[in-house]
Amino acid sequence: MPQPWRILVVDDEPDLEPLVLQRMRRQIRSGKYDFQFAANGLEALEKLRADDTIDLVLSDINMPQMDGLTLLSQLGSLNQDLRAVIISAYGDMGNIRTAMNRGAFDFVTKPVDFDDLQITIERTVEHLRQWREATASRDKLVTLQNELDIASNVQQSILPDDFPATQTYGIDANMVPARNVGGDFYDYVAAAGDKVFATVADVSDKGIPAALFMMSSRTALKGAAIGTGSPREALIEANRVLQADNPTLMFVTVVMALYEPRTGELVYASAGHDPPVIVRADGSAERMSATGGMALGIAPEAVFASNLAEQRLTLAPGETLVLYTDGVSEAMNVEQEEFGTDRLLQLFADRPPRSAEEAMHAIFDAVSAFAGEAPASDDITCLALHRNMSP
The missing domain is CATH 3.60.40.10 (PPM-type phosphatase domain)
Known part of the structure; x- marks a missing residue:
């Protein structure tokens, strides 16, 4: 059985955890996703430093102690191959642009549409899977065409x-x-x-x-x-x-x-x-x-x-x-x-x-x-x- 994709949800809204667990229950039961939760950026960093198997960080922007944008800027210091998706207010281009500049792979807007969230998560983990395969195979590649083929697969995975x-x-x-x-x-x-x-x-x-x-x-x-x-x-x-x-x-x-x-x-x-x-x-x-x-x-x-x-x-x-x-x-x-x-x-x-x-x-x-x-x-x-x- 493949290991579930481990997702850390970072948000100070207490109602979000039961909502995510309820709306994603089929994916959780099937072993596709495993969700962890943190209430702010500081707590998220502690969890990430203690657990290097987390694949995806799904973070709100506005939180106490450490906000989502600050958390994004700290992720690069971790020795982990993970991706980040930001939850932003609708139309908040300033924060979206800052999040992109700090390495966010994608974003969803509030109020969260769980169908859109599911598609975004699937696209992100598929990109990560392709990227990890490419990284694992890099030492074995003998021609430039092999690298181009893998890059093409990564490219296709986000469409x-x-x-x-x-x-x-x-x-x-x-x-x-x-x-x-x-x-x-x-x-x-x-x-x-x-x-x-x-x-x-x-x-x-x-x-x-x-x-x-x-x-x-x-x-x-x-x-x-x-x-x-x-x-x-x-x-x-x-x-x-x-x-x-x-x-x-x-x-x-x-x-x-x-x-x-x-x-x-x-x-x-x-x-x-x-x-x-x-x-x-x-x-x-x-x-x-x-x-x-x-x-x-x-x-x-x-x-x-x-x-x-x-x-x-x-x-x-x-x-x-x-x-x-x-x-x-x-x-x-x-x-x-x-x-x-x-x-x-x-x-x-x-x-x-x-x-x-x-x-x-x-x-x-x-x-x-x-x-x-x-x-x-x-x-x-x-x-x-x-x-x-x-x-």
Whole structure:
């Protein structure tokens, strides 16, 4: 039997311990998780120093004696391979940004949604598992490709794979990495008013540095989306975070959309990225207008913000929003021909997608069939958001 993942919950709220034990009872009974509890950062440090088998620290920020941010700054002094997830007030970008800078892997917001908490914990421990496997295997690696393969697995482990499918809309996404590790990623984040952010991004360069920058970019964009409620403002905030600590001058292009399921209203902004494609209910498709933005991570805030705008539209019933990276449009076959945007726009002419999942399968199947035996030169990443027909 595998050992349970040991999680230390740090919070001064006395009602949290029985609530966690009740809501996570199935995972506890099955031996998947073992929860420990501490009332503040000082007590947590004592437990961590006495027990080096703890894998994950789940900590509130505001606590007596030692708060969560101070605790984060102390974790690096421990000789332990663990991860930290912070519980933050909704929209508290200041503390979220500080937590990220101090090494937090992810965060959840108050009031805690236990479904979201479960997904966050699973994603974090899966990342830790992959990382530990990579560390244990590092001495045995004999080629650079082995390292790139492991980094790719770590990268894949943090991408969401549990997509929303409601009566009004659905989301599906996928990332197929090229032979070398890249920096493509996708994400979706619930927002206030039952809205949802959808994001696709592409980090410059390839290899392990790109994969690491991808992880920082994803966390920055997720936090900015929750904290701002606007694609443009989220991109500005994420650029501020990434540009402040970017000695390698890496950058990431991003397209981010905010969707309102009740009305179909959609707002998007593109930071140096290909704009979205809208597939109509009749199968026709249109490439939307670019919003003039620059890539994240290299330009000061004033310059970045002055070049970024938002576009608004309404997604009608039966229509599909497609966000993609240039790994789709620039996929090449053995004759060195590109798949191109025109093929993407014509893809659904005879058969409009009836769901986000159907749109995703069609795109990836078409790109794969076009490329044939040609080796992939870039990651292929795509996210589809489909507005369902009225019942």
